[in-house]
Amino acid sequence: MELVTSLPADTRLSQVAARVRRIEELGFDTVHVSETVHDPFAVCALALEHSSRLTVRTSMVVAFARSPMVTACAAWDLAELSGGRFQLGVASQVRGNIVGRYSMPWSDPVAQLSDYVDSLRAIFAAFQDGTGLNHHSSHYEFTRLQPYFNPGPLAVPAPAIWTGGVNRRMCELAGATADGFVVHPTASHPVTLRGHLLPTLNDGAAQRGRSDGGPRVVVVPKVVTGHDEAAVASQREKVRSELAFLYSTPAYRGLLDALGYADAASDFTAYAQAKRWDELPRLLTDDLLDRLVPQATYADLPAVLERWFCGLCHGISLAAPENPDHDAEFRAMLTRVRAISPALQGGGQG
16 A cells, blocks of 8 residues: 655745655655645655655646646656656646636636646657647647757656546546546545545546556545544544534535435535634534544554555555654554555556
8 A cells, every 4th residue: 555645735845855854764655745835846846855765746736827838847857856756646726716816717627637637648748759749639739849948858757647636527537537546535435435436437447448447546534543542532623623624615525425414514514604614613523523534543543544445545645643752653553554455456446
């Protein structure tokens, strides 16, 4: 099983080196870099420079804020710098951010992201082969790449392209075009994986006629864990608040409906619309929290994660412990999580 963690979004550039070295020392295979308050490619460059074996993956770059050519050039440089340890995750973001934050146009995000990924692959091929670029789609046209602007071939494979999403069309797109898929926390549950996400990824792969089984799948559950029961109890309240906020977004209510908590899902939305933010956590009862996320001490967590995810995914994302005093115990726990059997092939169940 691939072991993944996310670099905290508030990590300053001056902190990247130390945090990434610790992540590597803990035994993770991959670090995810988001696009929130820093340029993700700048963060990735530092993370790659200060690590030796970690895969560094954007999760996710906001695709529609930049041309595919701009993204392709950055990804190509990072792949070369790292000897192939960089992977490119791209996503659509939501209309409000694309239009209001980035002042970019918004149309059909699924079709545009599909064109975006196809454009990246066409540009990568032109970089690698030194041939001309003549790519046409409904959203992008690339017809000019003089030798002066071509960075030239890599000695390693082109960066793998990952996507994410929640709704059916975006998941089908991933199944058809992506090398990997990062599952949203509200969908990283066996009920959602079996009932919606994996079948949809497989449908997309079948529609495209893929023979590799579809994309690799990394789940991002909001795991409640700690070195002892007191630490678990403390973490439980933090996760309660995070999940209550997430489930106040109507697009994320699918798991609540599937588990029989449709009324709670409606209450979350109603409280958010009324701006009753401080009251949201109390709507997420102990019973519901127990159903939503894996919970255990470090000693017991590997067995819990095995029950939840064995054969359903290829990687699991876990947060690094805040207190470095427990790093040795956490590292030993990760070794046991790594032994969980992954899905047998991309997208499909093992």
